[in-house]
Amino acid sequence: MARAPRPARAAAEADPSGQAPHGAADGAVTAATARPGPRPARPAAKVRPVPDEPAAAQAAPAAGASAPGPAGEARPPGPRKRKRSRSTAAAERKPHASATESAAKPRPRAAEQAASHPHRRWPKPEPDDVSALIPSKQGMILMRGYSDKGRRWHQEIDLDLAVTLVREKAAVVVNRRTIRRLFSNKDFRRYILTRDRYTCHFCGLYGDTIDHLLPRAKGGHTTPVNCVCACNLCNQAKADQYVDEFMGN
Numbered sequence: 001m002a003r004a005p006r007p008a009r010a011a012a013e014a015d016p017s018g019q020a021p022h023g024a025a026d027g028a029v030t031a032a033t034a035r036p037g038p039r040p041a042r043p044a045a046k047v048r049p050v051p052d053e054p055a056a057a058q059a060a061p062a063a064g065a066s067a068p069g070p071a072g073e074a075r076p077p078g079p080r081k082r083k084r085s086r087s088t089a090a091a092e093r094k095p096h097a098s099a100t101e102s103a104a105k106p107r108p109r110a111a112e113q114a115a116s117h118p119h120r121r122w123p124k125p126e127p128d129d130v131s132a133l134i135p136s137k138q139g140m141i142l143m144r145g146y147s148d149k150g151r152r153w154h155q156e157i158d159l160d161l162a163v164t165l166v167r168e169k170a171a172v173v174v175n176r177r178t179i180r181r182l183f184s185n186k187d188f189r190r191y192i193l194t195r196d197r198y199t200c201h202f203c204g205l206y207g208d209t210i211d212h213l214l215p216r217a218k219g220g221h222t223t224p225v226n227c228v229c230a231c232n233l234c235n236q237a238k239a240d241q242y243v244d245e246f247m248g249n
């Protein structure tokens with residue numbers, strides 16, 4: 001759709017291994033790292049994107065002007081008039097609102113804008129530019145990704161977590177309010193094990209489990225930076241100790 005050239009570039013840059021995730025795992029990993037509930041809640045966002053909404057809104061006043069004729073004949077003028085003026089006002093308000101707070105919902109017309117307005121107010125951020133992230137009023141950033149089964153999911157996370165996930169190479173910045181998770185659960189696991197060549201980070205023997213350097217219990221996240229390959233024994237032995245703690249023993 002509208003994600004044409006940029007996302008591809010982003011994925012390529014952020015994930016040189018080429019394992020960028022289009023399609024794989026499920027909210028499990030993400031849910032695990034971030035927070036449990038990938039909710040199917042984005043209908044609102046989906047509704048908004050309707051690309052011709054602005055056009056419709058702008059057209060509305062005109063339509064309203066011409067509408068009075070036929071409609072006015074059918075109904076008593078009094079209430080009719082009120083209604084019309086109200087909807088006209090709303091229609092007029094809309095374009096303004098979207099002009100000022102287009103920040104709140106850039107998705108829909110991104111492609112369109114790129115084509116018609118080379119100097120958009122919100123240029124596409126670099127995939128790793130966390131300073132481009134501007135949370136919603138509630139302080140949230142939208143994170144989206146793909147499940148192991150190729151399903152899209154999304155959830156809201158707070159800005160701090162979003163920044164951490166981008167810094168630790170688990171996600172890229174899509175726009176000022178959205179990041180995209182780079183790995184599904186399966187992808188992530190395969191990525192870490194391959195990267196570490198199935199070699200335990202602690203003892204150097206064969207390993208095929210994923211260990212969090214900073215344990216999740218202590219605030220670590222499931223990211224390429226915080227995760228290493230470990231053998232089962234080391235993984236179990238380390239449990240939720242800090243690396244220093246574990247290596248000291």
Ligand SMILES: [Zn+2]
Pocket residue numbers: 200201202203204205207230231232233234235
């Ligand atoms: Zn080991």
